[in-house]
Amino acid sequence: VKKITTHTLQKMKANGEKISMLTAYDFSFAKIFDAAGIDVMLVGDSASNVMAGHETTLPITLEQMIYHAQCVTRGVNRSFVVVDMPFGTYQSDSKVALASAIKIMKETGAHAIKLEGGEEVVDSIKRIVSAGIPVMGHLGLTPQSIYKFGTYAVRAKEDAEAEKLKKDCQLLQEAGCFAIVLEKIPALLAKEVSEALTIPTIGIGAGKYCDGQVLVMHDMLGINTEFKPRFLRQYANLHEQIINAVTGYITDVKSQDFPNDSESY
Ligand code: KIV
Numbered sequence: 200v201k202k203i204t205t206h207t208l209q210k211m212k213a214n215g216e217k218i219s220m221l222t223a224y225d226f227s228f229a230k231i232f233d234a235a236g237i238d239v240m241l242v243g244d245s246a247s248n249v250m251a252g253h254e255t256t257l258p259i260t261l262e263q264m265i266y267h268a269q270c271v272t273r274g275v276n277r278s279f280v281v282v283d284m285p286f287g288t289y290q291s292d293s294k295v296a297l298a299s300a301i302k303i304m305k306e307t308g309a310h311a312i313k314l315e316g317g318e319e320v321v322d323s324i325k326r327i328v329s330a331g332i333p334v335m336g337h338l339g340l341t342p343q344s345i346y347k348f349g350t351y352a353v354r355a356k357e358d359a360e361a362e363k364l365k366k367d368c369q370l371l372q373e374a375g376c377f378a379i380v381l382e383k384i385p386a387l388l389a390k391e392v393s394e395a396l397t398i399p400t401i402g403i404g405a406g407k408y409c410d411g412q413v414l415v416m417h418d419m420l421g422i423n424t425e426f427k428p429r430f431l432r433q434y435a436n437l438h439e440q441i442i443n444a445v446t447g448y449i450t451d452v453k454s455q456d457f458p459n460d461s462e463s464y
């Protein structure tokens with residue numbers, strides 16, 4: 200198989216071919232998504248929510264992200280694997296950021312890291328890129344700053360915040376990012392920055408003009424049923440299917456229908 204690289208993604212933008220990205224946190228799902236042909240797999244710090252059950256992404260640690268990333272890379276042949284740098288591992292100074300990024304790359308076999316923020320993290324991005332590590336940016340709604348925002352509402356609806364986002368996009372591109380995630384911003388703002396940038400944008404709740412799209416696997420597979428923002432399209436209802444499978448199993452065990460003679464030695 201031909202492996203996806205940052206160059207592939209750059210070419211896809213140039214050719215107008217949209218980039219497909221999905222989160223993954225373990226070997227078994229990563230293997231399925233890779234076989235299905237997903238271009239980019241994100242080991243998101245949303246693992247803090249969907250794997251660990253925390254309310255926010257803040258508590259997940261570097262070691263925990265590394266564990267998830269190791270599991271994912273073992274299942275991947277073709278996809279480009281990006282790992283989120285967790286809260287607290289890159290904000291303090293650029294040397295700390297580089298050390299965290301190197302640890303992720305050495306221990307996981309992933310292909311790139313992602314971190315949140317604009318101007319505030321540009322020095323860290325430059326240092327990590329200088330070490331030869333591809334960096335994906337993340338602007339708009341940045342969940343590691345949720346207590347600063349106070350809400351998960353759409354970002355950059357006001358002019359001042361939209362101007363800062365546009366400036367941050369340019370700074371991230373100049374710092375050497377190979378792509379930028381745009382989360383929960385108006386579609387027309389995402390269109391404007393996608394056209395202005397030479398690197399691809401990957402949207403989540405950022406409309407159809409982004410160069411690619413990303414969703415959290417538990418949301419798009421319908422494993423989570425409580426989280427239903429308008430940007431989410433649900434492609435399966437695994438919650439219902441799993442409930443049916445498990446209740447069927449319980450019924451068969453209780454009624455002694457399972458196991459039958461052909462299922463026994
Ligand atoms: O952690 C995550 O899942 C993400 C995506 C939603 C972009 O950062």
Ligand code: NA
Nearest residue numbers: 243244245283
């Ligand atoms: Na994330």
